[in-house]
Amino acid sequence: MEAARFAVKSAPLHFRGLQYLLLDHWPMSGAPTSHQYFPLSPWAQADLQWWCTSSQITFTSAIRVPPVSLTYATDASLLGWGAVCGSHQLGGRWHPDESTHHINWLELRSVQLGLQTFASTAHQISIRLEVDNVPTVAFLNRKGGTRSQPLCQLAQEIWQWAIDRNLELIAVHVPGKENVDADFQSRHFQRSTSDWMLDPELFQELNRCLGPCQVDLFAARHNCQLPTYCSWDRDPWATGIDAFSMPHLWENGYAFPPFRLVGRCLQMARTQQLHRLVLVAPAWPNQPWYPVLLSMLVDYPVQLLSPTVVQGPDNEQHPLRHRLQLTAWVISGSNSKSVAFQRTLPGCGVRHGGLPQIGRMTVPGESGTAGVVNGRLIHFTRLCR
Template identity: 35%
Template sequence: MLYTKELERLKYLTLKNNNDNYEYSTTLNSNCKQDLEWWSHNIVASTNPIRKNSYKLEIFTDASNTGWGASCGSETVSGHWSQEETQFHINSLELIAAFFGLKCFAKDLKDIEILLRIDNVTAISYINRQGGVRYTHLHHIAKEIWQWCESRNLWIYATYINTKDNIIADFESRKELGNTEWELNNTHFLKIVSIFGEPSIDLFASRTNSKCQDYVSWHPDPGAIAVDAFTVCWSNYHLFYAFPPFSMVLKTLEKVILDRATGIVVVPYWTTQPWFPIFNKLLIQEPIIFQPSEYLLSLNNCRMSHPLHQKMKLMAGLLSGKHS
């Protein structure tokens, strides 16, 4: 069903625009061609096994105007929307929330059936019908979900749950924005890259503020390649980027030494801190100093200045633990 919707929509629009003339010729668009290529590659070997409705996983998801939430068993995950996503219709957000729940709880699973519990009937319909013809933006999200599942041989089915019964996921989706995910302004980050080079991974990030395509999050995150930067080996990356919470600067420097890694580390310019001499010792290039500014840091694309912006300087350094 997933690979028929584009053709069905093209047929519907062509007939509508040509007075239901079935003799009219039309041109296939790129989406239709991609779907036909899928059929060409898969039709001979494809099967449709009888489903047992034996679900190995049950995931509850919900979306609000500010964020998304999901729960599975005793585990919960949540996050906030990007600035662009805040403009999306709630039906789109509910589908995306379901996708994020799958990514957080099922990304390492294969060959099982999963039950999704959602309180939005439109999202349920687009999942169970494997897309739709009427709303292309919803179809594209549903298609991305199913293709992600297809690559893992996962079969999903969505059922309705009343909002008042979807307590945990609803609570997670409405969490207030915390003040722990401050990120360096992109203008300043680009200056760092122009001097030190392009990093391959962001070690302290989330889906909405990562500076690299690959990133490690502090909590479960739908796009992260790992959780908790201190559990991965930093020397596996030719150049990492790290803007750690201020309370973890010393631990970050110790990790650079332990892994004999090379990367860019951004810290506050606090000369009296016990980690400051260690930072200077690890430098392999002159650091960059950023003067206090209300635009130096941002929080999840909000127009909010850091409470210390009037007096806080930041320092970015290219560090290496190979010679420590």
């Protein structure tokens, strides 16, 4: 198998499981003195299955590697990742599940994220990867290794993605002092109002109640609530960029936009005739978009009363958390659906011949009342924690 790596491009991706199996059972004193039997690991079984399927083994290693058509540099810190390709620079924070990994794994992950961003449409070219981390360079150029199983598996994942697109990867070590732009991107992040997110446990409860939602329209890789999401800027894993500029074919979406964009979200829902959208926004009756919001409802709004309902990138609490009256509004761009919901609501006002109302009107958002639309009273429901 090792000898085949020079002719079979994918060979190193399909014998590491066997190598790790042998290392786990090889005696520390040297070669075994007798025959030993031990069960195959799932990883080793998958490797053997690949070699036994002769149709998958093709002699695909190129004698002459194509000239380098794309060069980019990456770097990682414990805070986030950065990548630079010519005049294009980007970076981002680590997802909570990633931030617990070793720095070497984070360096390799930054290569993967940069590759998926800058080379997402590339095909049959060579890519030069400039990295200031020696283990990352070694694991990439060897298509894995036996010193670290997490690094080996991530390197194989990167190479499988590249092989599927007929890409050649050439990793090169550069001194850290020459990698300043990528390093800066991995440590400095532009604060955005879209960095705020609902508490993940609260979102799951909300999704069970009002969902299931299919897409998160305002998110990034580090704070997305759903596997399918749209980002505001370039993002390696995002389904789309800028939710306002793309067509929406899903049945049930989720949006927690910056508050200044709530009115624009309502306009998008109406223009594109969205089937159903769970919109998280404050109950602010004095905003010009509030009557429009009430007129688009297709279900009772759900108040989110926990003071820790909103989180920032570093578990930071929102400065307005005690005054937000954050609410989940279920709206639709279809006028017929909104009218059908309004018909189920109780009437509001004085009947003909009845007594006039004494005292002030209830302020929307207080006493469990969201407001009135077309003479119908809308009450809140609550999702407490």
